[in-house]
Amino acid sequence: MADLFSIFRKSEFLQEVGHIAKFAGRFFSEGFQPRYEFREFIRQCYWVGYKSLPLVGITAFIMGLVLTIQSRPTLVEFGAESMLPSMVAISLVREISPVITALICAGKIGSGMGAELGSMRVTEQIDAMEVSGTNPFKYLIVTRILATTLMLPVLSNLSNAISLYGGYLGVNIRGSVSWHLYWAQVFDALSYGDMVPSIIKTFFFGFAIGLIGCYKGYYSTKGTEGVGRSANSAVVVASLLVFIIDLIAVQITDLLNLT
Amino acid sequence: MEAKAVIEIDKLNKSFGDNHVLRDFSMKLYRGENLVVLGKSGSGKSVLIKCIIGLLYPENGTIKVLGEDIGNYDQKQLDKMRVKVGFLFQSNALYDSMTVRENLEFPLRRHWMKETQERSEVDGLVMDALTDVGLAHTVDMMPSELSGGMRKRIALARTLILKPEIILYDEPTTGLDPITGREISELILKVQEKYNASSIIISHDMNCIGITSNRVVMLIEGKCYAEGEYGELSQSEDEKVRNFFI
Ligand SMILES: Nc1ncnc2c1ncn2[C@@H]1O[C@H](COP(=O)(O)OP(=O)(O)OP(=O)(O)O)[C@@H](O)[C@H]1O
Ligand SMILES: [Mg+2]
Numbered sequence: 001m002a003d004l005f006s007i008f009r010k011s012e013f014l015q016e017v018g019h020i021a022k023f024a025g026r027f028f029s030e031g032f033q034p035r036y037e038f039r040e041f042i043r044q045c046y047w048v049g050y051k052s053l054p055l056v057g058i059t060a061f062i063m064g065l066v067l068t069i070q071s072r073p074t075l076v077e078f079g080a081e082s083m084l085p086s087m088v089a090i091s092l093v094r095e096i097s098p099v100i101t102a103l104i105c106a107g108k109i110g111s112g113m114g115a116e117l118g119s120m121r122v123t124e125q126i127d128a129m130e131v132s133g134t135n136p137f138k139y140l141i142v143t144r145i146l147a148t149t150l151m152l153p154v155l156s157n158l159s160n161a162i163s164l165y166g167g168y169l170g171v172n173i174r175g176s177v178s179w180h181l182y183w184a185q186v187f188d189a190l191s192y193g194d195m196v197p198s199i200i201k202t203f204f205f206g207f208a209i210g211l212i213g214c215y216k217g218y219y220s221t222k223g224t225e226g227v228g229r230s231a232n233s234a235v236v237v238a239s240l241l242v243f244i245i246d247l248i249a250v251q252i253t254d255l256l257n258l259t
Numbered sequence: 260m261e262a263k264a265v266i267e268i269d270k271l272n273k274s275f276g277d278n279h280v281l282r283d284f285s286m287k288l289y290r291g292e293n294l295v296v297l298g299k300s301g302s303g304k305s306v307l308i309k310c311i312i313g314l315l316y317p318e319n320g321t322i323k324v325l326g327e328d329i330g331n332y333d334q335k336q337l338d339k340m341r342v343k344v345g346f347l348f349q350s351n352a353l354y355d356s357m358t359v360r361e362n363l364e365f366p367l368r369r370h371w372m373k374e375t376q377e378r379s380e381v382d383g384l385v386m387d388a389l390t391d392v393g394l395a396h397t398v399d400m401m402p403s404e405l406s407g408g409m410r411k412r413i414a415l416a417r418t419l420i421l422k423p424e425i426i427l428y429d430e431p432t433t434g435l436d437p438i439t440g441r442e443i444s445e446l447i448l449k450v451q452e453k454y455n456a457s458s459i460i461i462s463h464d465m466n467c468i469g470i471t472s473n474r475v476v477m478l479i480e481g482k483c484y485a486e487g488e489y490g491e492l493s494q495s496e497d498e499k500v501r502n503f504f505i
Pocket of ligand 2: 304305306349
């Protein structure tokens with residue numbers, strides 16, 4: 001038993017997991033006590049949400065378009081070309097669009113937070129905040145994690161919609177489906193069982209991205225090299241976490257028979 | 260009559276792993292004096308003043324600021340203490356996502372616990388502080404647009420804006436040309452006279468020490484190795500002490 005314990009303690013991976021869990025615990029224990037940093041939270045929402053819109057929008061549109069074009073030949077082979085809008089809608093909304101949005105945000109926001117907080121740590125700006133009567137954890141971390149948690153579902157929903165427009169274009173490049181019929185088919189195919197789990201998991205994606213970006217930046221080791229490393233590992237760990245959460249989410253929806 | 264001590268440090272110990280930085284370090288800072296702490300790079304000078312402001316926690320020993328032991332302060336009391344004790348960071352620590360004005364407003368608004376202080380009042384204090392350091396024209400610039408010396412002076416203005424009774428300067432003149440360095444040293448003197456502030460100044464810069472110091476403490480091997488006036492110490496018999504003044 002003691003041996004087992006020492007293996008756990010020596011394992012750097014598990015240590016890291018423990019630290020991240022502790023960091024998350026601190027978010028929950030400190031995040032919901034006053035004083036609330038409302039202005040900083042709004043500012044972060046603006047950065048996370050609004051500033052990511054163009055990137056998310058463009059990728060979503062291309063994604064919908066490409067997926068439709070790629071799926072057509074297979075469906076044609078089975079004589080199921082008319083299923084194209086339904087199939088594309090389901091795969092976009094349930095899986096592809098939330099995950100791609102999360103990955104894009106992990107890259108853009110996760111690395112941004114890792115680098116920004118890392119350089120603030122290294123140049124003692126975080127200490128300076130503390131000296132200025134501000135709890136840097138609340139001011140910097142809680143606001144950022146909340147912002148990503150709330151903004152990612154918004155971005156993901158927008159991405160869903162925009163990618164379906166891409167799908168419409170894709171359907172009409174070769175074939176011809178009227179605007180009205182396309183949306184009728186799309187909404188016919190989608191049920192709450194597709195939408196709700198997909199939205200819920202994006203909250204977790206957002207939380208994971210904010211948490212990892214902040215954790216890596218906040219505990220950045222000294223030196224500019226450390227800042228680069230924090231940004232880098234924030235992206236890697238956050239992307240990995242997105243897939244792990246996705247895997248867990250699909251198991252849960254499966255168990256609950258939401259499919 | 261002996262002046263009143265505003266900071267009393269008694270048998271302070273601080274280590275990072277096996278690295279014992281401070282070992283039973285003791286010293287006092289008296290009201291109205293400029294005390295220079297001199298020591299080699301890595302001897303723990305920054306660690307010492309970070310313990311005083313509560314950014315690092317010593318393993319044992321006591322630190323009394325204005326007569327109160329800060330060891331058992333809670334967060335509120337620490338914040339209160341930090342209004343009275345100003346801290347100039349070695350690396351300036353200006354917030355680089357904010358303008359100079361926002362940098363200076365930050366401690367004001369935060370310590371007053373109000374986001375919506377009278378605009379004109381805040382503006383007045385910001386401009387006063389900037390005028391003191393001779394940089395009123397930079398008020399709407401970003402820190403990245405300023406030179407190193409200007410940034411140091413802005414950081415100094417941010418430290419002084421709360422009119423602290425005690426000021427801890429971490430290498431205020433390092434990395435500056437001799438002329439700017441002298442200006443900063445004179446500024447420190449001016450602050451001492453104007454506000455009757457008591458200061459701990461960490462410095463290697465002999466010009467700065469010559470201008471500002473009333474008393475010098477030597478931090479060697481984690482202890483307060485020697486103390487005295489600048490003139491006294493530079494004539495010291497002890498080689499370890501004299502080496503600093505060559
Ligand atoms: N956060 C920390 N974690 C681990 N070790 C630290 C930390 N801060 C300082 N140290 C160690 O404490 C010792 C003293 O550091 P400190 O920054 O006080 O030096 P200093 O006297 O201010 O030097 P300089 O004149 O170069 O600024 C160094 O050996 C440093 O490695
Ligand atoms: Mg130092």
